[in-house]
Structure formats: structure tokens, C-alpha cells
Amino acid sequence: MYADHFSLNNLPFGIASSTAHPTRCVVTRLRNTVIFLDGLQGVVSLSKDLIATLRLPTVNKLAARPKYEHKLLREILIDVLGKKTPPELHTEDVSSVQMHLPVDAAGFTDFSCSMEHCLNAGEAIMKKRVLPPGFLHFPIGYTGRTSSLVVSGTPITRPNGHFKQKEEVVDGPTRQMDYELEVAAIIGKSSTLGEPISINDADDHIFGLVLINDWSARDIQGLEMSPLGPMNGKSFATTMSPWIVTLFALEPAEIPARPKDLPVSSYLRDNKQANTYDIKLEAELVTNESTTTICRSELKWMYWTVRDLVAHQTSNGCNLNTGDILATGTISGTVETSHGCLLELTKGGENDFALSDGDSRTYLQDGDMIRLTAHVSEGVGFGDCCGTLLPAIQRQKKL
Numbered sequence: 001m002y003a004d005h006f007s008l009n010n011l012p013f014g015i016a017s018s019t020a021h022p023t024r025c026v027v028t029r030l031r032n033t034v035i036f037l038d039g040l041q042g043v044v045s046l047s048k049d050l051i052a053t054l055r056l057p058t059v060n061k062l063a064a065r066p067k068y069e070h071k072l073l074r075e076i077l078i079d080v081l082g083k084k085t086p087p088e089l090h091t092e093d094v095s096s097v098q099m100h101l102p103v104d105a106a107g108f109t110d111f112s113c114s115m116e117h118c119l120n121a122g123e124a125i126m127k128k129r130v131l132p133p134g135f136l137h138f139p140i141g142y143t144g145r146t147s148s149l150v151v152s153g154t155p156i157t158r159p160n161g162h163f164k165q166k167e168e169v170v171d172g173p174t175r176q177m178d179y180e181l182e183v184a185a186i187i188g189k190s191s192t193l194g195e196p197i198s199i200n201d202a203d204d205h206i207f208g209l210v211l212i213n214d215w216s217a218r219d220i221q222g223l224e225m226s227p228l229g230p231m232n233g234k235s236f237a238t239t240m241s242p243w244i245v246t247l248f249a250l251e252p253a254e255i256p257a258r259p260k261d262l263p264v265s266s267y268l269r270d271n272k273q274a275n276t277y278d279i280k281l282e283a284e285l286v287t288n289e290s291t292t293t294i295c296r297s298e299l300k301w302m303y304w305t306v307r308d309l310v311a312h313q314t315s316n317g318c319n320l321n322t323g324d325i326l327a328t329g330t331i332s333g334t335v336e337t338s339h340g341c342l343l344e345l346t347k348g349g350e351n352d353f354a355l356s357d358g359d360s361r362t363y364l365q366d367g368d369m370i371r372l373t374a375h376v377s378e379g380v381g382f383g384d385c386c387g388t389l390l391p392a393i394q395r396q397k398k399l
Contacts, residue, residue, distance in 0.1 A: 001094060002373070003031040005381025009252075011077050012208070012243040012382075013059050016097040021090055024057035024100055029243065029383075030081050034097050036090040043087045044076050058104045059244060063188035063207035064322040070188075070207070074248050099242035101151045102210070103186055103323040108149065108238070109313060110182075110214055111141035112329040113304040120332060120339060124348035125222070136262045139304040139312050141329070144214070145235040149325075152241050152385045156215060158366060158392040159236040163219035173392035174217035174233075176349060177364040181283045181340035181372055182212040183299055184327035185306040186244050193319040199270045199311035203247055205320060206306065209277075211241035211372050211385035212327050218343055218363070240325075241372070241385035253277045253376040257305045267315050268308055276305045279374050281331055283340065286369040286386075290357035294345065297331045297338045299374075304328075366391045 006012070006029045016027040016034055025038040037054040040046060050069060053061040062070075080086055112118060112135070119129045134140050150156075158173050188207030191197050197205055214234065221233025254274035276299065283295040309326040330340040339345045342363055345353055352360040364370070369388040375381030 001032050002381060002383045004379060005375055005383055006031050007379025008078050008082050009378045010245065010249050010380040011074060011081070012245045012249065013062065014102045014242045014244065015058060015100040017100065018092050018097040020092065026054040026056065026059055026062060027097075028077060029094065032094045033091050034094050035081065039089045043089065044080060046073070046076070057100070058323070059102050059207070060104050060323045063103070063186065064190065067204060070246060071248060074246065099151055099153070101149065101240065102242060102244050103325075105146045105149060105323045105325050106321050107324040108144040108146045108327070109141050109309070109325070110144045110234070110327045110329055111139045111304065111309055113139055113302040113309070114328070114330055114332045114340070115303040116301065116334055116338075117330040117332040117340060117344065120344040124343050135303075136260070137264065138268065139308050141309075142229050144238065146325070148236055149238050149240060150387075152239055152387070154239065154387060155390045156237045156239070156387045157390045159217050159220065159232065160392055160395060161217060161220035161232045163223050169223065171395070174220050175363070176218035177389060178216040178218050178342045179283065179364070179370040180214045180216055180330045181281055181295055181297060182214055182327045182329060182331060183279065183281070183306070183374065184210050184212045184240070184325045185309060186210060187320045187322060187324040187326065190322050191314055191320045194317040195314075195319075196267065196317060197310055197314040197320070199268060199307055200272065202307035202310035205310055206247055208244040208246040209250065209306070209382075210244055211374055211382045212325070213239040213370060213372055213385055213387060214327060215239070215387070216341070216343070218349070237387070239385055239387045241382050243383050245380065245382055249380050250277050250279075250376065252378050253279060253380070255300055258301070258303060260303075267311050270305070270307060272307070275307055276300055276302065277376065279376050281372065281374040284371045284373075285355065285361065285364075286371055287355065287357070287359070287367065289359070290355050292356045294353065295338060295340050297333050297340050299328075299331060301333050302328060302331060364389050
């Protein structure tokens with residue numbers, strides 16, 4: 001249940017409902033107890049507007065409110081929930097509630113922040129450890145879909161698409177289903193079209209961080225990548241963890257990012273010394289017979305930070321909306337046990353890897369579950385982000 005991830009030092013935000021509380025609203029979590037925050041009225045002194053945002057079915061309105069209100073709400077929750085006899089609120093065990101997507105997202109950008117992932121993927125695909133030409137100059141990325149964004153626990157259907165079988169292009173279920181271990185920033189404060197956000201103001205616009213699994217069909221993606229980039233190989237599903245961990249909770253984990261190899265443009269020069277987070281991440285492959293840890297990685301290894309993503313996304317005047325998702329891309333390290341996707345781990349499908357029950361995999365099989373987790377010290381973690389692969393829907397044949 002990951003109760004140790006959810007101490008008073010965390011108190012993340014999500015959206016939940018239950019049989020006893022059928023209306024979706026904003027919740028927080030303390031150990032394995034989910035607290036419905038619409039019951040705070042009459043218990044603590046909060047403005048009517050702030051109380052109203054806690055009754056909504058997404059955190060968007062709450063995320064858009066000023067940072068000082070987020071801090072005030074956090075301090076009140078720490079005080080209220082830390083009492084030996086807390087006031088009467090609607091609470092339920094996490095096993096009794098249904099978690100929902102925490103945000104209504106209109107925009108999703110998937111970046112590629114890991115130098116190691118780019119090098120490993122280049123080796124797997126092109127047999128050369130080379131970086132994309134822009135990588136050292138700015139965080140590269142592409143625009144993804146939000147319509148196929150789902151909350152953790154939602155089953156994922158194996159996608160159909162076009163890919164090469166020897167020299168022939170065929171159409172059918174992907175044979176190279178993969179996962180990607182990622183973290184994403186959830187935008188709180190929006191910005192104005194035509195006005196870039198300074199990197200030194202980036203934290204003002206980030207409500208918090210979540211775990212992301214941006215599923216990938218590598219054979220479909222490989223055929224469509226040239227010249228415009230990924231489409232159907234990526235757009236079929238993205239899984240998000242249900243808990244948004246605020247930057248306030250992550251402050252004890254702030255550390256300096258790795259140094260840049262080349263001088264960067266002025267808009268990417270960050271004055272904040274501790275400008276990233278010491279977050280440890282893990283990916284497990286779960287079958288009916290076994291659970292196998294297939295990756296252990298760390299956010300601090302990333303070349304580009306989430307603050308960099310905010311600055312670069314808006315550097316051309318693109319505006320950000322509340323609820324937008326800026327994802328890091330695959331978070332990988334230098335050794336096989338830190339490769340954040342199967343494309344890297346299997347060298348593009350050339351090698352298989354062992355499961356703890358003696359079975360093996362190259363890419364994911366139907367029925368496999370991928371479970372991502374992440375944590376920092378002081379009882380602050382993200383819980384899990386999981387999804388189970390279902391068989392592909394068979395194409396309709398002409399009569």
C-alpha cells in the first residue's frame with residue numbers, strides 16, 4: 001500500500017470517490033488513510049473560494065490558486081492531521097476509494113531529458129551512441145495526446161499499427177510493447193500567450209510532480225518516426241499516478257542539477273543552486289507468477305530539469321494552461337539495471353532478460369503489469385503508477 005510514502009511531510013493532492021462519498025472531490029493521504037477535503041468547512045478557517053475548489057472533480061482550480069494559499073492549506077492540514085485527536089472529517093482506507101485522474105489536462109509535452117537514455121536508445125536503434133543534434137543546447141521533446149491519458153490501475157490495450165516485418169510493411173498488433181519510466185510537472189499557474197516564463201520563476205508555475213508511464217509501441221514508432229516523429233506508436237495510452245506531490249513536500253530533496261556540458265542560452269541559465277530533486281525511482285514487471293525489478297534510476301541523473309522544461313516550452317511565446325503536463329521522458333542511468341525502458345534493456349529487442357521465476361522477456365506480453373514507484377526521504381513518496389497490458393482489439397475484416 002506504500003503507507004510509508006505518505007507521512008505528514010508529504011500530504012499530496014488527488015481526486016477520489018467511494019461508495020460512502022460518491023461525489024469526486026480533492027483528497028489528501030496520510031499513510032493508508034484518504035481524507036476528503038470537502039469536509040474542511042467548519043473545521044478550519046479557509047476562504048469560501050478555497051473551500052469551493054476542494055469540492056471540484058479535478059485539482060485544476062486549486063492548482064491555479066496562488067502559491068501562498070497552497071502553503072497555507074498544507075500548513076493547516078499538517079496541524080489538523082497531526083493532532084492526537086483530529087477533528088471529524090470524512091476518511092476512508094485507501095483500499096475503499098477509487099482514485100481518478102487528478103487533473104483535466106489540455107496540453108502534454110514529452111521531453112527527452114536523459115543523456116543516458118538518448119545514448120542508449122541511439123545504440124539500440126542505430127548501433128551508434130550519438131546524441132540528437134539539439135540535445136546539449138535545449139531540452140528536446142514532442143507534443144503528445146491528452147485524450148488517452150489514464151489514471152494508474154487502468155488496463156492498457158495492446159495497440160494496432162503499421163510496422164516492418166523483414167522488408168514488408170504490415171498492419172497488426174504491436175510486437176514490441178514497451179514502458180517508459182518518467183516524472184512529470186503539473187502546471188498550476190498559467191501563462192500568457194507571447195510571454196516566456198523566466199527559468200527563475202518556473203517553480204511559481206509548477207503545482208507538483210507525478211509519475212508517468214508513457215507507453216510505447218517500438219515497432220510502430222520506429223516506422224513512423226521519420227520525418228515527423230512519433231504518433232500512433234505513442235498516442236494510445238499514457239498512465240499517470242493519482243497523487244500530485246507538491247514542491248513544498250519536495251523541498252528537503254532539493255539538490256543541484258548535474259552541470260551542463262556546453263554553455264546554454266540566457267533563458268536556460270538558472271540562478272537557483274538546488275534546482276532539481278533527489279528522487280529514487282523503480283520499475284517492476286509483475287506477472288501471475290513473479291515480481292521482477294527491472295529498473296532502478298534517479299531523477300538527479302537527468303541532464304535537463306523540470307525548471308528547464310517550463311522555460312523552454314514557453315521560450316517561443318507558447319503559453320501554459322493549468323493542468324498541462326511537462327514530462328521528463330525516460331529516466332535512465334549508465335548501467336543495465338538503470339535503463340528506464342525495454343528498448344534500452346534489450347538493445348532494441350536483440351537480448352532478453354530474466355524474470356524472478358525463471359521466465360524471460362524481450363518486450364511486454366499480454367497480462368504483464370508494469371508498476372512504477374518513486375520516493376524521497378522523510379516519508380515523502382509517490383505511491384505507485386501501474387497498468388496491465390490487455391490483448392489487442394482484432395481488426396474488423398471486410399465482408
